[in-house]
Amino acid sequence: MIRPLWHLALGYCALVWGATFYIVKEAVTVVDPVAMVAYRFLLAALLLLPVVLLPFARASLRDSRTLRCGAILGAFLGTSYLTQTVGLKYTSAANSGFIxxxxxxxxxxxxxxxLRRPLSATQWVACGVAxxxxxxLTGGGLAFNLGDGLTVLTAMAYAGQVLAADRFARTDANPLVLAFHQFWIIGVGSLALSLLLARPLDVRTEGALWAILLLTLLPTLSAFVIQLFAQRHVPAMTATMIFLLEPVFAALFAWTAGGERFSAIPAAGGALIVVAMAWTEWTKPREPEPLTDETPTAEAAPTRVTDP
Known part of the structure; x- marks a missing residue:
């Protein structure tokens, strides 16, 4: 697949991740947030299971190092989704997307x-702008609520996932198997947390059931699998720039399909966050190009997964 198509694939990920914030916001009014995370990731793992049991993926499925990599990624991603989903009970979908x-x-x-890697002056300025x-975005701090605070933790956990994924990127680990391990680890962990905290597990409306199915198929199963394949061909800086569209899509869908009230000051705050994110990425040192199908075999040999 040529590079622009991989860019479009990552754009699809940003679109479905951003477009479903308001769906989660509505669904958690009738389904416990922790149970919601458990259901969507367990169902995604179940749907992916027949594929990873096929001969081309079976060896990677039995690889303990791939399992450890998937567990680390799942721990970060699971923390990100749990805090984000619970946070949506208390903050708006637009705020959640931007934060x-x-x-x-x-x-x-x-x-x-x-890692003791110093920030450039422009990166410090970008942090201040953010x-x-x-x-x-949060009303000058006066409107900062529990949901906003939890979503800041979401951003921190997702940053940890990005750094962990960077360590395991472009190895010989099968992307489908990595996705499968992430899914079942998050699903089982969330279900265990629900049982430990005696959270309700019922899905009280048919609409919530359809929401879980939609969230399973699009932003969970399809998007995360596509992401793992696409980032083998797209530099991390370019991929992150494309993902900057996610909060924009989240706000647009929240203000239109989600029916949330548009306000100029929070919108300006969200725009500053996007500017800061873009500035941070554009001022990074240029990264080496990823391996392509045309790269000579000796240079394109994948790196073995190392013990995390």
């Missing part, structure tokens, strides 16, 4: 804190 997008700011911050945008 989640702050993961692009947390990535360089975590690189500085944990904080200003968050302040405007």
């Amino acid at each position: 989640t997008g702050l993961f692009v700011i947390f990535v360089p911050l975590f690189l500085l804190i944990f 904080v200003l945008g968050l302040w405007l």
Whole structure:
């Protein structure tokens, strides 16, 4: 597949992730948020299971190192989805989309804190612009609520997932198997948390049942599988730039299909966050091009998954 088609594939991921914020917002009024995460990821794992049992994926499925990589990615992604889904009970879908997008700011911050990679002056300025945008988005801090706080944790967890995925990128681990491990680990973990906390597991309306099915098929199963394949061919900087469309789509769908009230000041705050995210990405050092189908075999040999 040529590069522009992989770009379109990642654009599809950003679209469905952003477009379904308001659907989750409505669904968690009748389904417990933790149960919602459990159902969509368990069902996604169940649908993917017949594929990963086929001969071409079976060896990777038995690889303990691939399982450990999937577990690490699942832990970060599961934390991200749990905090985001619970947070949607208390904040708007538009706010949730924009605040989640702050993961692009947390990535360089975590690189500085944990890997001692210093930030450039432009990255520090971008962080300040993002904080200003968050302040405007949440009503100058006066309207900052539990949902907004949980969604900041979402952005932090997703940044951790991005850094972990960067470590495991372009290895010989089968992307379908990595996705499968992420799905069942998140699903089982969320279900266990529901049982431990004695959370309700019932789905009280037919509409919520259809919402779970939609969330399983589009933003969970299709988008995460596509992402793992596409990022083998697209540089991380380019992929992240495409993902900046997610909060934009989240706000647009929340203000239109979701029926949320449009307000100029929060919208300006969201725009500043997008500007900061774009600025952070554009000022990164240029990354080497990923391997392509035309790369000579000796250079294109995949790297073996290392013990995390």
